[in-house]
């Protein structure tokens with residue numbers, strides 16, 4: 001008989017998951033996804049239900065990786081919260097199953113997994129598409145994703161300056177106090193992004209906040225927010241002037257307002273660059289449009305469960 005599922009809290013995930021383990025696994029998984037070999041990975045575009053009364057969405061993100069023996073689904077809720085709301089803007093749970101028996105092996109709080117795997121995917125995009133001599137990073141937004149992106153970008157790159165912008169000074173100051181390294185607080189988006197080599201957009205805005213006229217030619221933009229077909233973070237000038245990469249082409253064409261409404265072509269998936277089947281245009285302005293994929297949650301959750309099991313075994 002199968003053992004009952006283990007329950008792993010967000011606090012435990014934060015102790016078990018580290019970027020140095022996650023980034024190589026994620027990079028490998030992104031490459032596998034882009035090979036579209038169904039014997040290796042099955043991961044459809046997520047199913048999303050509107051929660052109209054609460055101004056939010058529920059997403060179901062199933063993934064099967066046959067060779068790796070990983071079967072999982074993330075249950076996600078995300079909301080268009082107003083600033084000042086005390087309610088969470090994203091909630092997530094990752095359920096890991098045994099692909100042979102079909103029983104649930106683990107139920108893992110998905111908030112830390114979501115923020116870390118999203119930041120790790122953006123960091124992989126920067127590793128592949130950003131100019132190696134990059135000195136200035138700008139982060140737009142000061143929420144959970146802003147913090148995870150600050151953490152991983154400062155862990156794996158050596159920026160001379162990290163700038164941050166938020167709609168309110170109070171949020172920006174809170175963010176500056178919460179990070180462990182130096183950061184420059186900027187009062188406008190333009191001030192934050194002018195001359196920046198890498199820009200991370202992690203806002204909940206639904207209209208463009210980042211305008212192409214301010215972006216340095218050759219900069220790399222990791223665009224993480226605006227995950228609905230009618231939401232924008234970037235304007236048409238930026239989208240049309242950049243080479244656009246995505247985590248999933250189908251995901252971007254179904255869910256990204258920046259891609260759909262600007263009418264631009266997705267040049268490649270980031271996994272195609274990992275696989276060497278599409279070029280990395282480091283000398284051009286590049287946008288990595290991230291929507292988030294079940295496969296990213298699946299490999300993160302497997303890492304967490306393996307470490308959790310190893311810890312339990314060492315205590316016996």
Ligand SMILES: NC(=O)C1=CN([C@@H]2O[C@H](COP(=O)(O)OP(=O)(O)OC[C@H]3O[C@@H](n4cnc5c(N)ncnc54)[C@H](O)[C@@H]3O)[C@@H](O)[C@H]2O)C=CC1
Nearest residue numbers: 089118141142143144145202203204205225226290291292
């Ligand atoms: N691509 C992906 O895989 C993922 C995308 N997301 C998206 O990333 C974004 C950030 O997520 P979190 O940091 O978790 O959210 P959060 O709620 O913790 O932070 C959101 C930030 O956006 C700011 N903001 C809200 N409305 C704004 C507006 N109209 N203009 C400018 N700034 C505004 C807030 O002040 C805050 O700084 C959200 O859009 C979320 O849906 C989140 C997780 C994964």
Ligand SMILES: O=C(O)C1=NCCCC1
Nearest residue numbers: 078090114227291292293
């Ligand atoms: O976890 C993900 O994937 C998310 N994608 C879109 C917005 C919220 C979280």
